[in-house]
Amino acid sequence: MMDMTLTTNEFQQIQSLLYQKAGITLTEQKQTLIVSRLSKRIRHLGLPSFQAYYDLVVNGVDSGELTQMLDLLSTNKTDFFREPVHFEFLKAQIIPTLSPSKHIRIWSSASSSGEEPYSIAMTLLDAVPDPSQWNCKILASDLSTRVLAKAARGVYEDERVLNLPPEMVKRHFLRGNGGQRGYVKVKPKVRQMVIYRRINLMDESFPIQSLLDVIFCRNVMIYFDRPTQAKLMAKFFRYLKPGGYLFIGHSESLQWIDHPFTYVAPTIYRKSV
Numbered sequence: 421m422m423d424m425t426l427t428t429n430e431f432q433q434i435q436s437l438l439y440q441k442a443g444i445t446l447t448e449q450k451q452t453l454i455v456s457r458l459s460k461r462i463r464h465l466g467l468p469s470f471q472a473y474y475d476l477v478v479n480g481v482d483s484g485e486l487t488q489m490l491d492l493l494s495t496n497k498t499d500f501f502r503e504p505v506h507f508e509f510l511k512a513q514i515i516p517t518l519s520p521s522k523h524i525r526i527w528s529s530a531s532s533s534g535e536e537p538y539s540i541a542m543t544l545l546d547a548v549p550d551p552s553q554w555n556c557k558i559l560a561s562d563l564s565t566r567v568l569a570k571a572a573r574g575v576y577e578d579e580r581v582l583n584l585p586p587e588m589v590k591r592h593f594l595r596g597n598g599g600q601r602g603y604v605k606v607k608p609k610v611r612q613m614v615i616y617r618r619i620n621l622m623d624e625s626f627p628i629q630s631l632l633d634v635i636f637c638r639n640v641m642i643y644f645d646r647p648t649q650a651k652l653m654a655k656f657f658r659y660l661k662p663g664g665y666l667f668i669g670h671s672e673s674l675q676w677i678d679h680p681f682t683y684v685a686p687t688i689y690r691k692s693v
């Protein structure tokens with residue numbers, strides 16, 4: 421079936437809506453992405469054009485369509501133990517300093533489908549001799565309800581864990597059989613360390629009560645412009661304990677924005693003690 425055409429005006433309307441609601445900046449090159457991701461939805465709803473869809477998202481009584489649109493336009497690529505340096509740092513530098521209190525709070529703030537928060541949970545379980553004695557909570561959040569639902573199920577195609585050490589897969593995943601062959605499921609002891617919430621990083625404040633030891637904000641800031649990034653850094657700072665850490669993605673940097681953090685190593689920042 422042919423894709424619909426997107427006029428320049430329609431592109432600009434969608435572009436500015438996405439910026440307002442999610443802080444995401446879509447460049448001109450992303451027009452084909454909008455067409456390919458939204459055409460099917462528009463046809464499914466029986467609408468004649470992008471304009472009609474935009475009107476529904478903005479004015480429709482059913483505001484759920486905005487969530488649907490954000491789900492369709494967000495890029496959710498992720499992996500277990502993506503950018504392993506952060507998990508090594510967590511294990512070697514952070515966990516040992518917290519072992520006297522055995523208390524740790526971590527936020528995976530653009531968690532996508534769960535690979536990142538589950539990798540954090542697995543790191544904690546493997547790094548301490550007595551995980552059951554720890555008071556440990558991992559908050560995982562994302563803008564997209566679709567990826568959060570997938571994360572909470574904790575079921576993945578088994579090729580997603582192909583590059584992990586077999587011993588680790590055995591420790592932390594169950595292999596499916598029968599109708600579930602070809603899939604793995606994260607074990608309950610890992611899943612129960614993570615709670616999922618829908619949080620928009622553009623919100624003025626976040627539903628977080630106790631200060632955090634670590635915030636992961638990886639591979640989402642690339643979609644935000646500099647003023648949006650700077651605002652987000654100021655908010656993160658408020659929710660971190662003194663001495664707490666911020667991890668960002670490998671292609672991201674805080675170098676060009678105003679921020680209150682101390683640089684530790686590439687992609688690792690700290691709120692000074």
Ligand SMILES: C[S@@+](CC[C@H](N)C(=O)[O-])C[C@H]1O[C@@H](n2cnc3c(N)ncnc32)[C@H](O)[C@@H]1O
Nearest residue numbers: 442494497498530532563564620621638639640
């Ligand atoms: C590329 S994924 C990164 C996943 C993971 N952090 C990683 O590095 O593998 C980016 C995620 O950011 C989410 N996202 C985009 N804009 C957001 C916003 N304003 N608030 C919260 N999450 C957002 C997307 O839904 C997507 O799941």
